[in-house]
Amino acid sequence: MIAIRTLDAAESWAAIPALADLLVEAVDAGASVSFMAPLDFGDAVAFWTEIAGSVAAGKRILIVAEQANRLVGTVLVDLVPVPNQNHRAEIGKLIVALEVRRHGVGKRLMVAAEKAATAAGRTLLTLDTRAGDKPEKLYRSMGWTEFGRVPRYARASNGTLEETVFFYKELAVASDMAAE
DSSP: OEEEEEEOHHHHHHTHHHHHHHHHHHHHTTOOSSOOSSOOHHHHHHHHHHHHHHHHTTSEEEEEEEETTEEEEEEEEEEOOSGGGTTEEEEEEEEEOGGGTTSSHHHHHHHHHHHHHHHTTOOEEEEEEETTSHHHHHHHHTTOEEEEEEEEEEEOTTSOEEEEEEEEEEOOOHHHHHHO
């Protein structure tokens, strides 16, 4: 059984080693999540330490998937803090452990991220992914709309420059749902 839940600030700090392990595994397996392989564990810890600080500051929402008290997935909801864009959020770092991939964990994490964003008053989500990766198919199946592609946008973990696809999704807001 895999449980999906949002971590509070204290839980985010406590989860840093497990999140770092998950990030290292994903990057070393070729995931396009902002880092190059091989990823040093200390660099992964530093990244998640920054994330835990932003969770504590209310700037991000950290959602995890757990199986048998082990962290097996994560996704971030970055609450855009600028005044003219506080209606939107960015989705990032959708990561699923290798042994539980292809079992719907990514989709469940994304559903939780969309619900968390809605609860935070966000009505527009954006994300990007490497063109051709499996998450691209997931996003399309969940109603995300492609709005552009940029060639040679980011380096793959092996160093090659690859195309990135950008997506958005509009969310219903509580006032919209009440009117229906």
